[in-house]
Amino acid sequence: xxxxxxxxxxAAPPPVILSGARSxxxxxxxxxxxxxxxxxxxxxxxxSYGKEPFIEKLSAAFLHGTVTSIVGPNGCGKSTMVKLxxxxxRPQAGEVRVDGVPTLSMKAKERARRVAVLAxxxxxxxxxxxxxxxxxxxxxxxxxxxxxxxDREQVERALxxxxxxxxxxxxxxxxxxxxxxxxxxxxxxxxDTDLIVLDEPTTYLDIRACHETMELVRRLNxxxxxxxxxxxxxxxxxxxxxxxxxxxxxxxxxxxxxxxxVLDAGAIERAFGVxxxxxxxxxxxxxxxxxx
Amino acid sequence: xxAIEHEKAVRRxxxxxxxxAVVVSIAVLAAVTAxxxxxxxxxxxxxxxxxWATGGDVSAAAKSILxxxxxxxxxxxxLAGGALAxxxxxxxxxxxxxxxxxxxxxxxxxxxxxxxxxASVFPSALxxxxxxxxxxxxxxxxxxxxxxxxxxxxxxxxxxxxIAITTVFGAGMNTILIVNPDAYIGSSAFLVGGLxxxxxxxxxxxAAYIAAGLAVALLAExxxxxMALGDDTAxxxxxxxxxxxxxxxxxxxxxxxxxxxxAGLLGFAGLIIPHLVRFFVGHDNRIVLPLSAVAGAAxxxxxxxxxxxxxxxxxxxxxxxxxxxxxxxxxxxxxKNRRGSLE
Numbered sequence: 001x002x003x004x005x006x007x008x009x010x011a012a013p014p015p016v017i018l019s020g021a022r023s024x025x026x027x028x029x030x031x032x033x034x035x036x037x038x039x040x041x042x043x044x045x046x047x048s049y050g051k052e053p054f055i056e057k058l059s060a061a062f063l064h065g066t067v068t069s070i071v072g073p074n075g076c077g078k079s080t081m082v083k084l085x086x087x088x089x090r091p092q093a094g095e096v097r098v099d100g101v102p103t104l105s106m107k108a109k110e111r112a113r114r115v116a117v118l119a120x121x122x123x124x125x126x127x128x129x130x131x132x133x134x135x136x137x138x139x140x141x142x143x144x145x146x147x148x149x150x151d152r153e154q155v156e157r158a159l160x161x162x163x164x165x166x167x168x169x170x171x172x173x174x175x176x177x178x179x180x181x182x183x184x185x186x187x188x189x190x191x192d193t194d195l196i197v198l199d200e201p202t203t204y205l206d207i208r209a210c211h212e213t214m215e216l217v218r219r220l221n222x223x224x225x226x227x228x229x230x231x232x233x234x235x236x237x238x239x240x241x242x243x244x245x246x247x248x249x250x251x252x253x254x255x256x257x258x259x260x261x262v263l264d265a266g267a268i269e270r271a272f273g274v275x276x277x278x279x280x281x282x283x284x285x286x287x288x289x290x291x292x
Numbered sequence: 293x294x295a296i297e298h299e300k301a302v303r304r305x306x307x308x309x310x311x312x313a314v315v316v317s318i319a320v321l322a323a324v325t326a327x328x329x330x331x332x333x334x335x336x337x338x339x340x341x342x343x344w345a346t347g348g349d350v351s352a353a354a355k356s357i358l359x360x361x362x363x364x365x366x367x368x369x370x371l372a373g374g375a376l377a378x379x380x381x382x383x384x385x386x387x388x389x390x391x392x393x394x395x396x397x398x399x400x401x402x403x404x405x406x407x408x409x410x411a412s413v414f415p416s417a418l419x420x421x422x423x424x425x426x427x428x429x430x431x432x433x434x435x436x437x438x439x440x441x442x443x444x445x446x447x448x449x450x451x452x453x454x455i456a457i458t459t460v461f462g463a464g465m466n467t468i469l470i471v472n473p474d475a476y477i478g479s480s481a482f483l484v485g486g487l488x489x490x491x492x493x494x495x496x497x498x499a500a501y502i503a504a505g506l507a508v509a510l511l512a513e514x515x516x517x518x519m520a521l522g523d524d525t526a527x528x529x530x531x532x533x534x535x536x537x538x539x540x541x542x543x544x545x546x547x548x549x550x551x552x553x554x555a556g557l558l559g560f561a562g563l564i565i566p567h568l569v570r571f572f573v574g575h576d577n578r579i580v581l582p583l584s585a586v587a588g589a590a591x592x593x594x595x596x597x598x599x600x601x602x603x604x605x606x607x608x609x610x611x612x613x614x615x616x617x618x619x620x621x622x623x624x625x626x627x628k629n630r631r632g633s634l635e
Contacts, residue, residue, distance in 0.1 A: 086527065086528055088524060108527070108530040108531065108532055111530065113530070116528070119522065119524035119528060120524075122524075122525075125522070126520070126574075127520065128576070131517065131576050132521075135517060135529060136529070139530040171574075
């Protein structure tokens with residue numbers, strides 16, 4: 001299950017299953033049925049921006065119930081993979097499935113009710129935290145009108161869960177980077193999906209805000225049962241806060257599995273050209289990386 | 293979860309001022325509308341206005357002034373101001389550009405050129421100018437939209453493209469008016485924007501366009517908030533971003549085009565008013581759009597009133613007065629945004 005993906009030139013490789021213990025142990029019949037299909041599955045996906053293939057015959061699957069980090073050097077196709085999952089880009093071959101349903105067969109709002117994707121941080125919009133979080137209810141609104149009672153309840157729940165209820169009336173642009181990122185994550189929570197995909201959620205954040213964001217991600221997984229897939233550059237954060245890892249190089253998945261298994265296989269060290277030294281302290285485990 | 297920091301340093305937004313802003317703007321609109329009926333070269337008293345409005349006895353002379361002169365003029369100002377301000381708010385949101393407005397990016401000029409062409413070819417078709425104006429505005433909006441799609445296109449590029457389009461269309465309008473001076477009665481006022489001589493018949497079709505446009509805009513205003521999140525996030529929330537942008541620009545073209553069809557190239561209401569509204573109530577487009585309609589209507593009524601009385605017994609087209617206000621405001625916006633945000 002955790003063996004590295006061996007890309008094939010001729011046929012799509014078998015999917016890399018990123019299953020979690022929590023999903024396998026679920027006693028809820030509905031959840032068990034849901035967990036029988038991957039949360040996200042890429043089947044032999046190829047994509048290119050120009051003539052050169054950028055992602056080639058990529059197959060991977062992410063099952064429900066885990067926090068999975070996608071790591072890899074710059075330009076390896078991590079963010080492109082997120083855009084393929086989100087339907088922002090169309091694969092030139094293969095298909096992407098969310099909960100077993102091809103994303104391209106879904107209407108835009110239906111897709112947004114299944115998977116909440118938080119794009120990389122851009123210029124923050126000029127609006128309040130509450131207005132931003134309310135935007136997360138857009139997929140549920142037939143016409144862009146007033147929020148329903150359920151919409152308001154979901155917004156309130158998202159604000160509470162992300163720990164920013166006290167900031168509801170504040171302008172987004174006046175918050176710190178970490179607080180702002182939590183507001184954006186609250187917006188994805190208001191989408192009320194089981195699956196959240198975060199594209200570089202810690203970019204531009206200071207170290208404390210990085211850890212706060214990652215702690216929120218863990219809490220969403222453990223307390224709210226969210227499946228989280230995130231693209232992340234900071235290997236220390238990825239190793240510390242993830243259950244599973246998918247390592248990408250040059251548009252292909254080269255390894256996948258539990259963090260310890262991927263570490264033991266040396267896939268990260270090969271992909272980045274580094275050596276990794278774990279440190280165990282009273283506060284937990286951390287990782288130091290040195291150029292190999 | 294660690295405690296949230298910097299709370300004291302974070303200012304609340306303007307949403308708490310919304311109720312006050314609504315009450316004040318409606319009160320101001322009512323006051324200036326009444327003033328628009330009362331002030332002018334001929335004397336009409338408040339008693340005459342109240343009597344006329346409530347169906348009471350009023351002298352024939354006063355009634356004639358109110359019905360034939362003041363009513364179409366005030367109505368024209370209300371319609372043009374509301375339409376242009378909402379069009380400006382939409383365009384600024386859709387293009388994510390604080391400098392954009394119907395006159396800056398050439399939409400007014402496109403509408404004006406098509407109006408003059410229509411008036412030259414079919415001078416007796418009263419229904420045609422609003423439709424022609426809409427088409428002209430739409431064509432220009434599509435050109436600007438196409439330019440804005442370029443990955444490396446800055447906000448300044450869009451503005452400069454709009455200025456170039458305005459220059460070309462302005463040359464076209466002047467050519468028509470030289471070749472066919474009878475194409476449009478009061479053509480000099482049309483080129484700067486003016487409301488003198490507007491008749492109720494001129495307003496029938498534009499009013500229908502503007503009423504429909506405002507109704508749709510108020511229904512769709514929440515989409516502008518989603519667009520403000522950026523294309524990728526709006527897409528992730530299930531919005532067809534390209535189609536929405538086009539539809540909203542089309543809506544702005546309907547509003548601006550309808551206003552231009554009877555008021556000429558009235559500028560700057562669409563630039564100034566949305567900024568003014570955001571300054572007081574924040575950036576939530578669900579608030580900005582309706583308040584822009586009210587504030588824009590009041591603004592043009594006031595400007596038209598001033599245009600009538602400032603140089604009495606002479607009257608200047610209201611567009612000239614608005615240009616005196618709008619030009620410096622445009623420069624202020626450029627200076628305010630010069631640190632990289634226009635790139």
